[in-house]
Amino acid sequence: MSSICSSSSASLCTDVSPRPDALGADELARALAVRDLSDPAHGAHAVQLVVDTLVQALRASWGSRIRLIRDHPLVAVEDNYERLGYPQDAISRDARYTRYVSRTCMLRSHTSAMIPPALRELGQDAGGGGYRWRDVLLACPGMVYRRDVVDRIHTGTPHQLDLWRIVTDRRTDVDDLDEMIAVVVGSVLPGVPYRVVPAAHPYTEHGRQIDVRVGQEWVEIGECGLAAPRVLAGAGLRPAVSGLAMGLGLDRLLMVRKQIPDIRLLRAADSRIAGQMLDLAPYRPVSRHPAVSRDLSVAVPAEADAETLGGAVRDALGPYANAIEEIRVVSETPVEALPPAAVDRLGARPGQKNVLLRVVLRDPARTLADDEANAVRDRIYAAVHRGTVHQWAGPRPPGATTDER
Known part of the structure; x- marks a missing residue:
């Protein structure tokens, strides 16, 4: 297995002029300080075993040459979006969801951002009138940066793995894609039922979403499709080249x-939990600490939606965010539909809405005292409430306005 650490994407960040919605220096430093569980250089973790299992299973099935690529999370906006076929008006490009650093640089929102530079390198690996490779598997693991809902299966810094099989002198087809899906699910989740449903992606054709059965629910684990010819051509690859594209959570x-x-x-510091994150054996539950619920009515x-909230x-709480198990939107009401008393209580203004949030607090390693729960509640409240009247559960935070209840 060959390993590549490419910096070609970050080198395209030529315009360092700021944009008004870009991350500040402190925000960027905090983001880059988060440990990437998929990288052995940051310490061992079971996430790395999942990567190894998948790559070796596909290698055994196809005999492909493996290129394992790890890159810095700071990438060119072009590689994260344009070179993968995202239109300029794609909602995912909005700063509410993307963490921009400058006009041309961002923290990658998916590991697919490593694919365009890798494809360009393949295009340059030629000689004697042809390529020096015939069948290559690009494996790109890493941590990505999102603004997402807060619950048991979402995080603002998830880990992904892009797997792109690139071949020359043969056209990949949906049968190859079905085989890839079967190998992937069968290797890392043996015996787990799965299904595929149609899904559109700008960088694939015949796109699919892969779900697995967990209890009574279907849970998405990834998306895939045939690599879009325009993405391959945009990287300088010849028309004879085709491929399969897959991104996994x-x-x-x-x-x-x-x-x-x-x-x-997955990131617990408690040794009883952390010690279990070094293998793929079933998790043995540690004593379950009681949950604490708080309802917040905010303007x-x-x-605003669940992802941006x-x-x-997460941005406001930093390490305190680990105490939050879930934040759920219970109801939403436009300001215009609220009774006057509710508008006054919130200090709501035109163009806003009233959202009722249910916050479930449960630290993975210990029980939260009431005053701690109230302090976290107030941090959440301060982070999202944009009304002129405030209602605190604990002592008024420093710097809070005097119009409070």
């Missing part, structure tokens, strides 16, 4: 494999 795969109930456990911008909470 490593956290989800590990959780299903080990029967882990909460994604926060937020009309365009979750991102705001």
